[in-house]
Amino acid sequence: MTPTPAPVQLTPVTRAPSKPRKPKPIHPWPFQTLSQPVSNPAPTPYVPPTAPPHPAFIGSTPQIIARHTPTARQRQLVLSRGRSWSARYAPSPRLNPRRPFIAIDTQLNSLSSLAAQRAVMLFDTRGQKVIGKYVYDLATPPTLGAIVRFDKFSAQYIGAGY
Numbered sequence: 001m002t003p004t005p006a007p008v009q010l011t012p013v014t015r016a017p018s019k020p021r022k023p024k025p026i027h028p029w030p031f032q033t034l035s036q037p038v039s040n041p042a043p044t045p046y047v048p049p050t051a052p053p054h055p056a057f058i059g060s061t062p063q064i065i066a067r068h069t070p071t072a073r074q075r076q077l078v079l080s081r082g083r084s085w086s087a088r089y090a091p092s093p094r095l096n097p098r099r100p101f102i103a104i105d106t107q108l109n110s111l112s113s114l115a116a117q118r119a120v121m122l123f124d125t126r127g128q129k130v131i132g133k134y135v136y137d138l139a140t141p142p143t144l145g146a147i148v149r150f151d152k153f154s155a156q157y158i159g160a161g162y
Helices: 072-089
Strands: 064-068 101-106 118-124 129-138 147-150 153-159
Touching: 072 101, 072 118, 072 129, 118 153
Parallel strands: 101 153
Antiparallel strands: 064 129, 101 118, 118 129, 147 153
């Protein structure tokens, strides 16, 4: 048989009498006038760094005038330019591995807007195929190497790919 533990006797804990609390002081702000100095000056505003961000982190949306389905010639041109560009540059660090998509210029056609300067399609360097089902007509082309957003894809703009 196991011995039963002795019962524990609890003793009441007595507390020292509490001190009366002082009322919190009222903040002087509502009672200050404009001639009085402000006790807490406003924090200094945030000044952004002067150096531009790295191009891999820049994301922009180009001014898309119109989008339409590509012709067979436009699709063929993007496939040949994309394959030759990825064979030349994909192993190098020029292409961000997290962004395997590139935006390539293609030719303007009769469906393109009159105000368009460039017609752009997207190419997947991993799968070696055209992605998306549209040609995007752009009012002004983005800078070469910039990361741009088309619908749900972010792609690196390479121009004609030469």
